[in-house]
Amino acid sequence: MKFIEDIEEDPLIAKPMSRLVREWSRTDQDDSDGYRKHMADYHRTIRRRLFFIVMCVVVTVVAAGYAIAYGPLDISFADTYITIWNHITGNVQNAGMDFIIVNVRAPRIVAGIFGGIGLAVCGAVLQSVLRNPLADSYTTGVSSGASFGATLAITMGLSVVNSTPTVIMAFVFSLLPIVAIILLSKHRSASSPTVMIMFGIGLMYIFNALTTVFMLWSSPEDLASIYQWQVGSLAKVTWDNILYMAAVVIVGTIVIQILSGKLNVLATGDDNAKALGIDPHRLRVFLLAVTGLICAGVVSFTGVIGFVGLVTPHIVRIFIGADNRYLLPASALFGAMLMVVCDLLGRAVLDPAVLPVGVVMAFIGGPTFIWLLVRKGNSAW
Amino acid sequence: MASISEKLSGPERPLPDERKLDVDEISDVVIEMKDVSFGYGIGETVIRDINLKIDRPGLYCVVGPNGVGKSTLIKCMSKIENLSSGDILINGRSIRTMRHKDVAKFIGYVPVVSKDVFSMSVLETILIGCQNRRSGDSEESKMKAVYKVMVLLNIQDLSEKLFSELSAGQHQKVAIARGLVQKPRVLILDEPTANLDVKYQVYVVELLRALAESEGMIVIMISHDLNLSAKYAHEVIMMSPPGVIYKVGPPEDVITKENIETVYGVHCKVIEDDGAPVVILGQSMMDEFGNID
Numbered sequence: 001m002k003f004i005e006d007i008e009e010d011p012l013i014a015k016p017m018s019r020l021v022r023e024w025s026r027t028d029q030d031d032s033d034g035y036r037k038h039m040a041d042y043h044r045t046i047r048r049r050l051f052f053i054v055m056c057v058v059v060t061v062v063a064a065g066y067a068i069a070y071g072p073l074d075i076s077f078a079d080t081y082i083t084i085w086n087h088i089t090g091n092v093q094n095a096g097m098d099f100i101i102v103n104v105r106a107p108r109i110v111a112g113i114f115g116g117i118g119l120a121v122c123g124a125v126l127q128s129v130l131r132n133p134l135a136d137s138y139t140t141g142v143s144s145g146a147s148f149g150a151t152l153a154i155t156m157g158l159s160v161v162n163s164t165p166t167v168i169m170a171f172v173f174s175l176l177p178i179v180a181i182i183l184l185s186k187h188r189s190a191s192s193p194t195v196m197i198m199f200g201i202g203l204m205y206i207f208n209a210l211t212t213v214f215m216l217w218s219s220p221e222d223l224a225s226i227y228q229w230q231v232g233s234l235a236k237v238t239w240d241n242i243l244y245m246a247a248v249v250i251v252g253t254i255v256i257q258i259l260s261g262k263l264n265v266l267a268t269g270d271d272n273a274k275a276l277g278i279d280p281h282r283l284r285v286f287l288l289a290v291t292g293l294i295c296a297g298v299v300s301f302t303g304v305i306g307f308v309g310l311v312t313p314h315i316v317r318i319f320i321g322a323d324n325r326y327l328l329p330a331s332a333l334f335g336a337m338l339m340v341v342c343d344l345l346g347r348a349v350l351d352p353a354v355l356p357v358g359v360v361m362a363f364i365g366g367p368t369f370i371w372l373l374v375r376k377g378n379s380a381w
Numbered sequence: 382m383a384s385i386s387e388k389l390s391g392p393e394r395p396l397p398d399e400r401k402l403d404v405d406e407i408s409d410v411v412i413e414m415k416d417v418s419f420g421y422g423i424g425e426t427v428i429r430d431i432n433l434k435i436d437r438p439g440l441y442c443v444v445g446p447n448g449v450g451k452s453t454l455i456k457c458m459s460k461i462e463n464l465s466s467g468d469i470l471i472n473g474r475s476i477r478t479m480r481h482k483d484v485a486k487f488i489g490y491v492p493v494v495s496k497d498v499f500s501m502s503v504l505e506t507i508l509i510g511c512q513n514r515r516s517g518d519s520e521e522s523k524m525k526a527v528y529k530v531m532v533l534l535n536i537q538d539l540s541e542k543l544f545s546e547l548s549a550g551q552h553q554k555v556a557i558a559r560g561l562v563q564k565p566r567v568l569i570l571d572e573p574t575a576n577l578d579v580k581y582q583v584y585v586v587e588l589l590r591a592l593a594e595s596e597g598m599i600v601i602m603i604s605h606d607l608n609l610s611a612k613y614a615h616e617v618i619m620m621s622p623p624g625v626i627y628k629v630g631p632p633e634d635v636i637t638k639e640n641i642e643t644v645y646g647v648h649c650k651v652i653e654d655d656g657a658p659v660v661i662l663g664q665s666m667m668d669e670f671g672n673i674d
């Protein structure tokens with residue numbers, strides 16, 4: 001008598017149950033109509049997500065054109081693209097226009113695109129890694145660290161805004177909180193995601209307090225520079241800066257995308273991750289390090305830009321769900337779109353006054369976000 | 382395979398006649414816990430001196446009072462916690478030298494169902510269970526495996542729903558599906574019948590028993606329901622304070638009046654129904670101050 005034959009005779013098991021189990025155990029492959037319908041549904045979902053991603057790209061490209069065309073000297077939308085095309089193909093026809101578009105206006109827009117990608121991806125990853133909807137570059141202390149670094153550089157008279165010492169100081173100090181969180185997590189009692197984020201918030205307050213102290217001691221001119229740095233701006237980013245920024249953002253984003261399937265597992269909890277063959281601690285530390293670098297690579301050039309990192313992933317989740325394999329690229333492109341559009345609006349709406357991109361994003365994105373939350377309920381998280 | 386032949390010559394646990402297993406019915410995964418102790422903090426011991434050998438397919442129910450270390454025991458088995466002392470051998474190999482990945486090839490672990498912070502669809506949630514499939518596996522074959530397991534649990538119509546939108550019974554089904562999608566030879570579940578009504582309770586244990594019998598799997602589940610365990614389990618593992626295994630064996634040997642009164646401190650009567658013990662609870666054993674511990 002073997003178990004395998006027993007099952008039919010076992011009075012404790014309903015007949016349909018034994019049939020189902022037997023059918024399942026026979027093979028784990030399937031070609032039934034049910035499966036085909038199921039796959040069709042799944043592919044429809046994926047197409048919807050890809051459509052969302054493509055739309056973000058289209059809007060970004062169009063908005064980028066308008067953003068470059070917009071300025072004191074009127075350039076048409078078509079001319080903008082023609083000039084860029086000519087520049088790329090090495091066939092410059094109008095040197096003046098080429099200079100304005102490529103060297104004066106484009107850096108701001110390109111910085112917006114890479115900044116948006118970097119900050120949005122960081123937000124999405126941090127939220128999954130720390131399993132906390134409030135995780136972003138602020139609540140992990142990265143932004144405050146960067147602020148403090150920049151403030152230090154400015155008040156010590158090392159530089160005017162955006163020159164190399166400020167960038168380097170901002171970069172170094174923005175990495176400190178992540179390094180501290182990683183070191184702290186070596187202690188078993190402090191390795192939980194919630195403790196990590198509370199530690200990040202603690203660091204945020206410490207750095208903010210230090211920044212305030214230095215601001216109290218600084219001259220009015222320095223104060224203005226510091227203030228400008230703290231609200232963030234795309235205005236002063238140069239092509240040289242963009243080279244570094246883009247390199248960090250592109251490499252980091254690709255690395256994270258490769259790990260997005262594992263990130264899904266990590267987001268369901270450490271026990272689950274271990275049970276599915278992943279070392280959660282190592283993965284978390286690695287992802288924190290990569291996001292820390294991306295984030296530092298962006299904010300040390302642009303200053304602290306709020307909103308995009310925290311809210312973009314939430315908006316994108318409402319549209320395409322929480323699967324990180326799609327959430328990450330979609331957030332990246334949605335973030336880029338948001339930055340370009342809001343920077344354009346910030347220059348256009350109150351012309352000639354310029355609103356910082358972070359402020360515009362908060363004005364437009366904030367109410368939209370709240371409306372989406374209310375309309376959709378909280379079922380996505 | 383050496384460990385299996387070793388096992389054949391080893392002492393056999395007596396089984397009642399109607400549940401007697403064939404001698405060659407030895408599972409292809411053998412789990413052996415040797416003097417295992419574990420504590421979460423330094424100097425603390427939650428489970429101690431655990432010696433347990435599981436080498437036959439079947440449904441094993443772990444019972445015992447709250448906080449006695451049932452969850453801890455199964456977490457040690459799945460390498461979710463690292464042992465403080467002793468060793469666990471999986472097919473003769475020490476769990477200490479295995480990576481999470483290696484353990485996951487044998488053991489599927491289904492934790493207590495909890496809501497994830499960011500909810501994915503049912504399909505994506507189950508797909509996560511494919512994480513450790515052979516790397517050569519195509520997306521297509523993963524999707525087929527996911528579909529098959531959804532059919533097994535009759536949740537294929539829920540595939541697009543968000544996990545957070547499901548009922549408790551559906552949550553449990555999805556959690557089990559995620560554990561089963563890789564076809565592990567050992568499935569370990571933490572309180573899979575908690576929060577379920579009787580319909581789903583019976584469904585879940587019937588399914589687990591059927592998996593053990595028809596697939597020859599080792600299925601280990603924690604349960605607080607003594608009667609459910611007594612009726613459906615092939616063997617019951619009863620734990621008692623301070624984190625030790627009090628008795629292991631077929632239900633009629635373990636679910637007895639004396640054992641329950643000793644371990645749980647509750648007066649009871651145990652009758653027999655269809656070969657399985659049935660517990661009828663009586664008064665608690667309070668001291669004169671109302672203390673039950």
Ligand SMILES: Nc1ncnc2c1ncn2[C@@H]1O[C@H](COP(=O)(O)OP(=O)(O)O)[C@@H](O)[C@H]1O
Binds near residue numbers: 422445448450
């Ligand atoms: N993550 C943890 N950290 C510290 N102590 C824990 C943890 N999990 C459980 N414990 C302690 O270990 C003991 C056993 O817990 P557990 O295995 O969950 O019991 P059971 O599942 O039998 O109810 C309890 O005293 C509990 O307080």
Ligand SMILES: [Mg+2]
Binds near residue numbers: 451452453571
């Ligand atoms: Mg428990």
